Amino acid sequence: MTSAGPGRPRKQQPVRPGATARDEILDAASELFTSQGFANTSTRAIADAVGIRQSSLYHHFGTKDDILAELLDGTVAGGLAFASAVHGGPPPSDPRTAAARLHAVALYDGTQLCNARWNLGVLYHLPEARAPRFRRFMDDRRQLRQLYRELGQTVEEFAPAGPQGASSCGDLLFRLVESLINLRADGLVGADSALETADAGLVLAGMAAELDEVRAMSAGLIRKFG
Known part of the structure; x- marks a missing residue:
């Protein structure tokens, strides 16, 4: 339903953004x-x-749980849809293309976490979020993390091991992106934070020398699938 029916009048004119x-x-x-x-x-x-x-x-x-469920689902849905589209594209044939896919997913995901009107990622830490009622959110978050891992494994096939080893770059980058939630809560997120985070994951994977080209290819993927 998109609006209150008869007998449910509003006390005042709308004061919040939103079509409904x-x-x-x-x-x-x-x-x-x-x-x-x-x-x-x-x-x-x-x-x-x-x-x-x-x-x-x-x-x-x-219930209040129904509100929380919709908010939690919304924090993951966009990033998961984008990651699925990128992951489902043609397999990469060179290290820069492989790295660009992972970079694009991290940049898109991080940008959403940084730029959303409210820092809803802090809700991930609620004990209530682990309840069966919110299984869809937890399943979607696990699926998103798995896509990071698989994209990172593709980078591993091409890239030399960095300080942490390219084999861990997908999971590491997922953790780095989610760290933006706490940085935002502390007032430490800036306009370039999402890009810097995506860059950091690729540097740790040993792709520092190719970073400029990877960034350009990543931007193209975001224009295509975002």
């Missing part, structure tokens, strides 16, 4: 969950932040 009341609820919940915590946020507080009655919120989401 549901979008506004998600935006308010995002702010409150990331600023004061999931457990400390009530559905009444979310409704008040949107300017609707609490009963209207339940018209869109049955």
Whole structure:
């Protein structure tokens, strides 16, 4: 449903971005969950932040867990779709093409984490996020991590081992990208943080000399699949 039905009037004019009341609820919940915590946020507080009655919120989401599930799913969905598209393309025939695929996935994923309106990645650390209710999010996150690993393994076939060994670059880069969540929480993310993180993974894989060309090819993949 995209709007409240009869008998569920809004207390005030919309104050949140979003095309629908549901979008506004998600935006308010995002702010409150990331600023004061999931457990400390009530559905009444979310409704008040949107300017609707609490009963209207339940018209869109049955429980607070339902809101969290949609927010968690949204943090992974875009990166997973992009990584799947890149991974499903023609197999690389040289080290630069292999590295560009991994670089593009990390850059796209990191950019989403850095530029989203709210730093929803902090919700990954919630104990609630490990509950069976949120299995789809956990499955999607595991799938995204596996794609990083497989793209990294392709780099390993071509690249000389760096200080950490190219065989670990996919999983290492996944961890580096997710570290942007904590850096953002500490106010340490800048305009180039996602690019610097993607670059770092390739440098550790022994691809420093090819980095300029890899960056250009990575940008092309983002234009194509992003």
